[in-house]
Amino acid sequence: MADTGAHSNIIVPVPVEGLGGNNRFVLQTLVIKSFTPASKFSLLSVTNAASSYKNDLQDFDFINITQASYNLFKGFGITAGISLNNVSGFSPTGGI
Numbered sequence: 001m002a003d004t005g006a007h008s009n010i011i012v013p014v015p016v017e018g019l020g021g022n023n024r025f026v027l028q029t030l031v032i033k034s035f036t037p038a039s040k041f042s043l044l045s046v047t048n049a050a051s052s053y054k055n056d057l058q059d060f061d062f063i064n065i066t067q068a069s070y071n072l073f074k075g076f077g078i079t080a081g082i083s084l085n086n087v088s089g090f091s092p093t094g095g096i
Contacts, residue, residue: 024059026050040071044081062086067093 012033019026031045045066052059067081083091
């Protein structure tokens, strides 16, 4: 796709990793996205799921961390989001 200037729509793929072993399968995705190229807002989301091939819920692991960030100035910003997993459930997160 040719660059047509500041308002061009560039499609960025979402990386998805799948790993298979002799006992378990793991799937992971990673999203890092600015709302617009000049925006100070961005989004980070990491999801990881793992399970045995026997499809046993006792052996299922899941975690998702999603953060929305605002860049105050270069190298410094604030963030807020959630962490969700199959052990402790939902937790709000924040940071500077």
